[in-house]
Amino acid sequence: MKIAIIGATGFVGKALTTEALNRGHEVTAIARNVEGLTVDSEKLHKVKADIFNIEATAELLKNQDLVISSYNPGWTNLNIYDDFLAGSKAIQEAVKKAEKRLIVIGGGGSLYVAPGLQVVDTVGFPEEYKAGAKAARDYLTFIQQEKELDWTFFSPALEMHPGITTGRTGKFRLGKNNPVFNDKKESKLSVEDLAVVILDEAENPQHRRERFTAAY
Secondary structure (H helix, E strand, O other), X not given: OEEEEEOOOOHHHHHHHHHHHHOOOEEEEEEOOHHHOOOOOOOEEEEEOXXXXXXXXXXXXXXXXXXXXXXXXXXXXXXXXXXXXXXXXXXXXXXXXXXXXXXXXXXXXXXXXXXXXXXXXXXXXXXXXXXXXXXXHHHHHHHOOOOOOOEEEEEOOOEOXXXXXXXXXXXXXXXXXXXXXXXXXXXXXXXHHHHHHHHHHHHOOOOXXXXXXXXX
């Protein structure tokens, strides 16, 4: 399969790239600064691109089978809310023009912990992540209105960061709109297993035009 990964130099993007290559897929890694991707393979093509240039991005994607977006303008970006929404919508439009399938790595803040209550609105949600989480939530609402594009939106476990060091286990449980908790009331997933979840979905689609999640 030919897979384009947008945001390939980020924390999630690097794991996705590694997993896709290890499965034998041909990967086009798209990022603002491709120098940040140190992985090397004859099946890896590194492309520097501006995702806000919709026509150019669509042209870049036309020979791909699937697009995975792990786009994030950066948690320290003071304009993260607007930039995340604008960038995500631009990517969606480019993929639609290219007539490809899109898998989006969104946030876990939009998962429901109770009827009508999303994680991002709970007491104690970290203030430094709130703008980005709200942007991902609002983008989920936006893409849910899309009726033509073949899309999937993934919300990671509530704890999915470099501190989760379980590595690639391939063992996790899937969910849809609510966090997946273990018997300790924890919702955790390593970035390596996130990549397994996404590549499994890429190879064997189970969540077309819906959101899903995963955790141990």
